[in-house]
Amino acid sequence: MSRAGLALAALFALFVALVLRPELMSPLLRLVAEPGQVLLYDRQPIRVLVGWHLALVAAAGAVACAVGVLLGVLVTRPAGADFMTLARMISNLGQTFPPIAVLAIAVPLLGFGFEPTFLALCAYGLLPVFENTVAGLRGVPATVREAARGMGLAGAQRLWRVELPLAAPVILTGLRLSTVINIGTATIGSTVGAVGLGEVIIAGLQSGNTAFVLQGALLVALMAICADLALRRIERALTRA
């Protein structure tokens, strides 16, 4: 196994261990805790929080990916070129609009919990996927596109067999950025009652318990690093092919 592979395996094992046996973290948390404070978050099992956190990020990632790639493909077709500016504006808006503001707007419409957070993450994760899809498709060499057309590949065949496979590593980079950003951003969902690791951090902030904050932050960071390393490996495998 390569070094990067070993690092990923080790970090992932650590993450799983800390999720299933949170008490392993106690010696570390004791360093930052006030005497007499509870060290480990106990209002919900950590594995439930991790499960929901992942579900939230995955669902939002899937939507951002589907919409981002679709938009990216659309605006790079001759017929969709006119929508380029519009699509760019929408995806930029999603990124510049702070997720917390999206939550503020979405809660009155969708209520508390999973849904507003999901919406905020979808909006936030869209831009990297969209931009990278456009960049990836535009990066297909002109000679290759010309050859595909000249060989008689139909439009959809050119897209599926030539353009998307060649753009895939770049698109995946966008998806990776989007996922890593959203693993962190998902924590703010807990302010509107979405179940996730943010809950641990916010509970710590509210009760002045630094141990909770550290526990939550460490788990989120580990999750983000593991996702980053795993997706990088897939990218590299795709680039090599």
Add this chain to the structure above:
Amino acid sequence: MIRVSGLRKSFEGVTAVEGLDFEVAHGEVLALVGTSGCGKSTTLRMLNRLIEPDAGHIEIDGRDAREVSPDALRRGIGYVIQGVGLFPHWTVAQNIGTVPRLLRWDRARVRARVEELLELFGLEASEYADKYPSELSGGQQQRVGVARAMAAEPAMLLMDEPFGALDPVTRGRLQDEFTAIRRRRGITAILVTHDMDEAFRLADRIAVMDAGQILQIDTPERLLRGPREGFVRQFVGLDDRALRILSLHRVRELSRPAADAPAPNQWVSPDDTLREAASRLIWEAGDSLAVVEEGRVTAEIRAEDIWRTGARGAP
């Protein structure tokens, strides 16, 4: 058989090509030559409808090109482009098999055809079939590009500066290979190039284009012997036309009977060009050369015959 008549195309009011008429017979190679922007690439790209002409008629093997869908048309025409444009994520075999797969040939037939073409282009199938384009040299990529264009046995090949991006030695070798393959298999092709030497080496007829029109279309020899005044004269280049004419002829055309003998020091083979024979004669300061096949003298060639071939007014 390709018949083009009255072909016209303008881009945003600027005429790119106008009043183009020409024919390419089965098994013939026609070169379109001219400076950049003369409309030669536009012409080529109209033949497989990568560009739709404004007016005119294109007929391929008796069928109007407009009656066929562009994709179906292109699958029936081989296309070799400058810069090769191999699909970088596909192996050599997959690249060559592109059009046969589009035409839904069965797997075994595609594989057999790929192997046949790799062999034809001097690439060992077991070594090269599963390589990716990035693992090949420029010359090998170019060979695969031509093989890919020929894969589905198209009625004709369109070649846009096919050997343009190669060093002179590799280019020369590929031109020779192409000529050899033509002789064995018969290829109907339209070749676009700005290199007059390439046109002389590869084409049966040459169309000299300027400002969107064909100024003269003729065999290389007639183009050299009787270029029209003006651009054609200038573009064809007349300084070394005698030598160029000699390079269009082979030794076997002029060889005379000679007594059987072992090969002497200086000799030519029947397939050498008269230019090569002339060069050797000048070097030797001789007036005849032995023609040798398989180590034995089979004929001789005389300087006076060669000089006569290169002279003004020769038949």
